[in-house]
Amino acid sequence: MIYFDNAATSFPKPKVVMAAMENYFFNIGGNTGRSGHKMAIEASELVFDTREYLAELFNIKDSARMVFTKNVTESLNLAINGFLKKGDQVITTSMEHNSVMRPLRYLEQIGKIKIFIVQANQEGIVDPVAFEDILRKEKIKLIVLSHASNVTGTVAPISAIAQIAKNYGSHTLIDAAQTAGAYPVDVTADGLDMLAFTGHKALMGPQGTGGLYIREGIEIEPLMRGGTGSNSEREIQPELMPDQLESGTLNIIGIAGLGAGVKYVLEHGVMKIRQIEMDLTEIFIRNAAKIAGVRLYGPQDINKRVSVVSLNIFGYDPSEVAYTLDRDYDIACRPGLHCAPSAHKTIGAFPQGTIRFAFGPFNNIEEINISLKALNQISKRKE
Amino acid sequence: MSAEFFIIFQSTHDVIKAKKALQKAYIAHEIIPTPKKVSAECGMSLKIEKTVLDQALEILRLKGVLFRIDLL
């Protein structure tokens, strides 16, 4: 089987990820914070270490500002619901995943917030000037956008947008689902207020892991309140990070795996991983473009994207192509709307969607060549 | 008997941060369940001897760990 669905979840994972989870399962056990015995301390250290690795990867000064969640969807819900108050105004873009769109639309529906949408162009590119045009006229509390599109792989100019936001006293929340581990993310240099990420994609961790970074000085309401192992004498939620936003027992075994995944990324280097992925992406795009009937989406410029590629073959329903690739060629990719209807409208692929290929560092050139041959053969069947 | 001090924290994160910093500086310390008569802010505390207390506190302040001390 050839796995090209790394934008949904990465596969395979480095062996060290499972080894770390096994080590926790068999040798550490124990809950964090709740007790003072050696097993509890070891579990707490493990969670601490993962936090520190993530802080290093994203250049977060104080790792206590990074809380664990079960995925980026929870992180985005926590940030959106915890930060926005009644009457607040928000900017987002036409490229967003439903994990941004739906929590925002819900708050709009119940009359809590007002949303402004920045329209991306057909390549999925947003212009920072479009954000400034709105900021000049409206009081905006928060700008929410994805760092890279999960449909076209288009990378957004988050640094420029964050700078503009700051100039107008606004804030930024970045969905780094498709970039964390695959493209440089630097919360300090990029001047981000909040960063949401998921553990099971390019960070190589297991499913059920993710996190949210919240800059010092920004306070958000927790989604849940409960036991934290701290301030146990009080019946009121502690206000100290990370405990304030981490009620209940953490996914310690998952966090153990995530830590090993992030360590793997740090040791290999994000830019090295990106190089491998983009070399494959470049060859794939260049050759797929030559196949008659193939339409590619997203930016021409390889520097403006991550290793996510959407395409269509003329005369085919995307699901038919994906089904054929799976059945006849053992190639796994994802057809349809990828939880991002608005992005598909933006690139002109709604409602049928696209076929999405997402390459990872464990893919190789033979696999790319096999898939190109397959696409070529499929495209000829309908001529 | 040299006096023992308890360094008390508000969160587990700070306990571990302190532990790692002290380990790195080879300062003897012990993590113990916080004695009830001291406080219950966080379930774990650091027990440390008077002779190395000043050195330890210096390191923790440098590291930005949130804590307070108590004598038992």
Ligand SMILES: Cc1ncc(COP(=O)(O)O)c(C=O)c1O
């Ligand atoms: C841009 C983007 N945002 C959010 C998500 C949701 O991720 P998760 O299911 O891990 O919460 C994904 C991936 O599915 C994504 O690509």
